[in-house]
Amino acid sequence: MPFDVKMAISALRQFNALIEEKKEFLTDLDAAIGDADHGINMNRGMKRVIEKLNSKEYADFSALYLDVAMTVMSVVGGSAGPLYGTFFMKLGQKLSESEEVSVGELAGAMQEGLNGVMSLGKSAVGDKTMVDTLAPAIKAFRDNADGPEEDAWNAFANAAEQGMKDTIPMLARRGRSSYQGERSIGHQDPGATSAFYLISCLRGAFTER
Ligand code: ADP
Ligand code: MG
Secondary structure, three states: OOEEHHHHHHHHHHHHHHHHHHHHHHHHHHHHHOOOOHHHHHHHHHHHHHHHHHOOOOOOHHHHHHHHHHHHHHHOOOOHHHHHHHHHHHHHHHHOOOOEEOHHHHHHHHHHHHHHHHHHHOOOOOOOOOHHHHHHHHHHHHHOOOOOHHHHHHHHHHHHHHHHHHOOOOOOOOOHHHHHHHHHOOOOOHHHHHHHHHHHHHHHHHHOO
16 A cells, blocks of 8 residues: 555645644643744644645645645744755655655655755754654654555654654754753653654554545
8 A cells, every 4th residue: 555645635634633733732842942832833834734735636746745845834934844844845856746655665755854854954863853753753664664564654653752752851952942951851842742743644644544
């Protein structure tokens, strides 16, 4: 069962709904170590993404993820907007005009997206950012790409959850939370949390297909 454009759209709808449900929680996480806007930013951006998707038909990944990237970049704002925007942009470029891809191809494209995030954010694993969710998750997804698909999707989401939780004891080295220094320790990173939501919604699209 390949990953197709329909599943990609379903994942984005689920992500919008989950962000809507968790916006206060995300904002509370950002209040502890940032400026309390991550939930609001992501909620505003994902709502606009869905409005856009509702107004168009998408035949391939590149058109879909280009629209998502442009909307997220211009509407989410803050640091997360350009970072998530870059992630979706690179994902779309790599998947290009295909309508469906294997887990291995999807995981490889996500690695490109992650590389884009890390290079724009000058961030690495351990800096207490969304990278700490994305990197181990994508690695687990790639490592399991040749086995049963369900195992790959589960490994992807489980590693994302663990990566998110692993940000709690970290000292923030990038973004606004780095201004908190030692006070950033003991709080879960908001962007690592929204990145876990994104990955669980991608897995959700696989599960419900
Ligand atoms: P802002 O920090 O501008 O208020 P948001 O609150 O929307 O933006 O997003 C904050 C999240 O963005 C952080 O929790 C972190 O995960 C992510 N982030 C910030 N800076 C970077 C960076 N340089 N590299 C990777 N991720 C980052
Ligand atoms: Mg913020």
